[in-house]
Amino acid sequence: MTPRTTRRTDAHPDLTRPDAGAPLFSTWRVGTPERQQATVEAIAATWERRPWPTPALLGYHVYTGYDGTTLMHHSQWASEADYEAFVKTQRQERVDEIDTLVPGIERLGLDRYRRYRSRERAAGDTRVPGLVVAVRIDFEPGAAERRTDWIGEVLRALAGTPDDHRGLISAHFHLSTDGTHVLNYAEWESEPAYDAVLAAPGEGIGDGGEQWERVRTYPAVKGFTSTRYRHAVGLLPA
The missing domain is CATH 3.30.70.100 (Alpha-Beta Plaits)
Incomplete structure (x- = not known):
């Protein structure tokens, strides 16, 4: 099967998706409004350069905080096991590229929900x-x-x-x-x-x-x- 590509969207996520068994939220502190925008662009460009990692990831959305210093991330996964598999094999290369483009990002933690x-x-x-x-x-x-x-x-x-x-x-x-x-x-x-x-x-x-x-x-x-x-x-x- 040919891997699917990654595309950007301005559409907000559907939080009621029944197949989103593992919604995840995390926060990054980046420091300034200018770094907020630079980090958003770095995330999008890094992901667009790679195939979509797995059908188990339904969508990934990034939000800028009104405080001018933070980003919220929301990803919708079929299950936590699917997310853990992504962490083991594909996450780090994306993190490394983003950190090269925007050094000094502070990752404040990931929370898991139902x-x-x-x-x-x-x-x-x-x-x-x-x-x-x-x-x-x-x-x-x-x-x-x-x-x-x-x-x-x-x-x-x-x-x-x-x-x-x-x-x-x-x-x-x-x-x-x-x-x-x-x-x-x-x-x-x-x-x-x-x-x-x-x-x-x-x-x-x-x-x-x-x-x-x-x-x-x-x-x-x-x-x-x-x-x-x-x-x-x-x-x-x-």
């Missing part, structure tokens, strides 16, 4: 996300089983206040495989739409009503960390 539930895009909604917000929700030690209940509380709150979240296109809740946290990958129409929700009552979480108060004060939640990103480039098999 997507649990989503507040999916409404039927007929064709908006392109202008903002992606990655929200990490950390839980107390030993509280891994409480994460799914907390996600249920959030989805019920969203369903109860749809008019207050018109700028929210979708929200995808992932459980970390180490049991420590939840990652919410949220697609927003724009940064102003997201800021409007943060400015509403409720300390940045919902409208301050009873349902959102249960989300905010849920037992075993240690804290929330949110980071804003722009989709920079997607890489897919041609």
